Amino acid sequence: xxxxxxxxxxxxxxxxxxxxxxxxxxxxxxxxxxxxxxxxxxxxxxxxxxxxxxxxxxxxxxxxxxxxxxxxxxxxxxxxxxxxxxxxxxxxxxxxxxxxxxxxxxxxxxxxxxxxxxxxxxxxxxxxxxxxxxxxxxxxxxxxxxxxxxxxxxxxxxxxxxxxxxxxxxxxxxxxxxxxxxxxxxxxxxxxxxxxxxxxxxxxxxxxxxxxxxxxxxxxxxxxxxxxxxxxxx
Amino acid sequence: xxxxxxxxxxxxxxxxxxxxxxxxxxxxxxxxxxxxxxxxxxxxxxxxxxxxxxxxxxxxxxxxxxxxxxxxxxxxxxxxxxxxxxxxxxxxxxxxxxxxxxxxxxxxxxxxxxxxxxxxxxxxxxxxxxxxxxxxxxxxxxxxxxxxxxxxxxxxxxxxxxxxxxxxxxxxxxxxxxxxx
Numbered sequence: 001x002x003x004x005x006x007x008x009x010x011x012x013x014x015x016x017x018x019x020x021x022x023x024x025x026x027x028x029x030x031x032x033x034x035x036x037x038x039x040x041x042x043x044x045x046x047x048x049x050x051x052x053x054x055x056x057x058x059x060x061x062x063x064x065x066x067x068x069x070x071x072x073x074x075x076x077x078x079x080x081x082x083x084x085x086x087x088x089x090x091x092x093x094x095x096x097x098x099x100x101x102x103x104x105x106x107x108x109x110x111x112x113x114x115x116x117x118x119x120x121x122x123x124x125x126x127x128x129x130x131x132x133x134x135x136x137x138x139x140x141x142x143x144x145x146x147x148x149x150x151x152x153x154x155x156x157x158x159x160x161x162x163x164x165x166x167x168x169x170x171x172x173x174x175x176x177x178x179x180x181x182x183x184x185x186x187x188x189x190x191x192x193x194x195x196x197x198x199x200x201x202x203x204x205x206x207x208x209x210x211x212x213x214x215x216x217x218x219x220x221x222x223x224x225x226x227x228x229x230x231x232x233x234x
Numbered sequence: 235x236x237x238x239x240x241x242x243x244x245x246x247x248x249x250x251x252x253x254x255x256x257x258x259x260x261x262x263x264x265x266x267x268x269x270x271x272x273x274x275x276x277x278x279x280x281x282x283x284x285x286x287x288x289x290x291x292x293x294x295x296x297x298x299x300x301x302x303x304x305x306x307x308x309x310x311x312x313x314x315x316x317x318x319x320x321x322x323x324x325x326x327x328x329x330x331x332x333x334x335x336x337x338x339x340x341x342x343x344x345x346x347x348x349x350x351x352x353x354x355x356x357x358x359x360x361x362x363x364x365x366x367x368x369x370x371x372x373x374x375x376x377x378x379x380x381x382x383x384x385x386x387x388x389x390x391x392x393x394x395x396x397x398x399x400x401x402x403x404x405x406x407x408x409x410x411x412x413x414x415x
Contacts, residue, residue, distance in 0.1 A: 011397050017378070046404045050372040053353040057269045057373070060279050063257045066286040070250055073291065 002035055010036060014043045129154070132222075132230045138162060139229055141222060154234075156209040156220070163203040164224050170198075171217030171234065179218065184208040197221075239298045246293055257286050260303050264310045266373035271314040272321075273354065281317055285310045304384040307374070311366075356406040364399035367392060 002010075006029055012018045013026045030037040130143035138161025146153045158166055168180035180198050184207060200207065211220070214234040222230040244252045264285055269278035289296075289306045296305050357368055370381045378396075382389040 007397060008393060011393060011400075015378075042404050043400055046400045046407065049353050049407060050357075050368065050403070053357075054266060054270075054372045054375075057266050058275070059262050060265055060275075060282070061258075062261055062265075062279060062283040062286065063254050065283050066257050066261075066290075067251070067254050069283070069287045070253060070290050073287070 002033070002039065006033075006036055007039070010040050010043065013040060014047055130232050134229060137224060137229060139164060139222065139224065141230055141232075143232060152213050154211040154214070156211060158202050158207045158209065158222070159205075160202045160224070161204060162224060163201060164222060164229070166200045166202060166207070166209065167221040167223065168198045168211065169219045169221070170215055171219070172215035179214050180209060180211050182207060182209050238302050242293065242296065242298060242302065245290075253286075253290055256302060260306060261286065263303065263374040263376075264306060266375075267307065267369050268310055268314045270354070270357065270369055270373050271311075272317060277317065277321075281313055282310075285313050288313070301380065301383055303374070303376070303380070307370070307384050352407060356403050359406060360399060360402060364395055364402060367395045368399050368403070371396060 009018070009022055009026050009029060012022060018026060030040055127145045128142070129145045130141070132139070132141040134140075138159075140157075140159040142157040144155050146155070156166075158164065170179055182200050185205065200209070211218075211234070216234065218234040220232040220234075221228060238256075241252050241255055245256075261282060265278055265282040268281050268285070269275065272278050272281065285306065289309050292309075296302070357365055360368065366385065367381055370376045370384060376384065378389050378392050381392045385392070
């Protein structure tokens with residue numbers, strides 16, 4: 001029967017960790033006790049199998065790849081220091097994508113000068129709000145609205161074969177003549193302000209008017225020979 | 235510069251190149267332990283690399299009172315266990331042994347391969363507490379004292395566990411080898 005101490009001595013011999021004194025004890029033990037000798041042989045056998053198996057695994061060297069990965073990470077940390085480096089990196093990525101998008105837009109969106117008139121309407125033209133055409137009477141009316149720096153501006157195009165009166169009636173201040181102006185040909189009302197109406201005469205020509213910030217309920221009347229041809233209400 | 239604490243202080247101070255000394259010193263010990271766990275050379279190489287990179291990133295958490303290997307060993311074990319859990323296609327040892335048995339070749343080579351698989355299988359079947367001391371003793375090549383420090387257990391317990399592990403392995407190997415011999 002082997003004691004715990006005997007076992008420790010035998011295992012120490014297997015692991016080659018015995019002192020000289022313990023070596024002497026080991027030899028005395030295995031010389032006098034066959035169980036001790038058998039246990040030593042068995043442990044040696046197991047040890048050999050384990051060593052052989054460990055030796056079967058070939059050595060390798062990852063120093064280069066580890067150092068390369070570390071240097072790369074160290075470079076990233078130097079650019080984005082601190083515990084928030086992930087957020088910095090994300091923000092930088094966002095800015096980079098945005099910048100690339102802006103640069104790409106310069107190539108993807110052609111300059112305005114290269115666009116034809118139809119393509120320009122998206123950026124320059126106003127909303128077409130009214131159109132009237134009477135071929136028999138020779139009258140054509142077009143009204144478009146724009147918004148520019150807080151102003152609501154209407155452009156009115158009028159074409160008439162015969163005499164046509166264009167009358168603007170302000171919805172608020174009847175004496176105010178600033179809302180309605182003729183920009184082509186000339187700005188002087190041909191018939192001036194008549195009562196509450198600002199009247200222009202058009203005959204055998206094209207005329208262009210602007211109506212700027214018209215008060216609510218303002219109206220435009222188009223009369224030919226005293227008869228109303230068309231009406232626009234703001 | 236050979237002193238481990240000095241090396242680690244230098245690395246933390248920004249001298250990254252010194253980390254190569256630690257990698258060279260411990261890579262094969264870590265690799266053998268991982269290789270025994272995952273049973274695949276390429277996977278073990280990749281995992282060893284991961285372990286050292288992760289250890290570098292966490293170096294500020296390292297307590298210099300302990301040996302560097304004790305610390306990196308835990309990272310390696312956790313990394314290898316995570317890998318095994320995630321890798322569903324992991325080939326069990328029984329299957330490897332079967333494949334080796336059926337593969338053609340000289341008798342001597344056949345025996346050697348089969349016995350290797352049996353040792354792996356015997357180690358694999360050990361309880362975790364025994365398997366760990368065997369891996370550290372034979373695959374990492376640590377002394378009793380180093381194993382005790384790594385596992386934070388008394389040296390006496392290491393000796394006791396190692397003896398039990400060897401006796402269990404002896405029984406398992408002798409049973410398995412009966413079929414080969």
